[in-house]
Amino acid sequence: MTGKDEDIGKFKVPSLRNVALTAPYMHDGSVATLSAVIDHYAHGLQNHPNQSPLLQTFDISETEKAALIAF
Numbered sequence: 001m002t003g004k005d006e007d008i009g010k011f012k013v014p015s016l017r018n019v020a021l022t023a024p025y026m027h028d029g030s031v032a033t034l035s036a037v038i039d040h041y042a043h044g045l046q047n048h049p050n051q052s053p054l055l056q057t058f059d060i061s062e063t064e065k066a067a068l069i070a071f
């Protein structure tokens with residue numbers, strides 16, 4: 001959008017209101033379920049040079065994942 005190298009790969013962070021009703025996910029609909037979205041954040045990050053330092057891989061149990069999806 002801006003043509004600046006430092007903006008490549010950046011997206012506006014979307015609202016998650018009613019997100020359980022709006023599958024498939026991400027800008028291209030490439031992720032089918034919320035469980036798969038969490039797996040992507042946990043282990044599927046691509047380490048793009050412009051990636052936010054907030055995005056770090058992490059471990060999450062199935063119980064924690066179910067709780068996050070319920071929330």
Ligand code: HEM
Nearest residue numbers: 011012013014019022024025026027028037041052054055
């Ligand atoms: C584990 C914590 C997180 C969860 C559960 C989560 C959940 C989600 C979900 C469900 C979507 C898809 C929304 C949709 O398609 O309508 C999404 C997209 C997105 N999230 Fe997160 N998110 C998390 C952490 C973060 C963080 C820390 C950032 C920023 C530093 C972030 C930035 C984004 C952006 C930019 C998108 C849009 C990506 C795209 O359209 O391809 N998220 N997130």
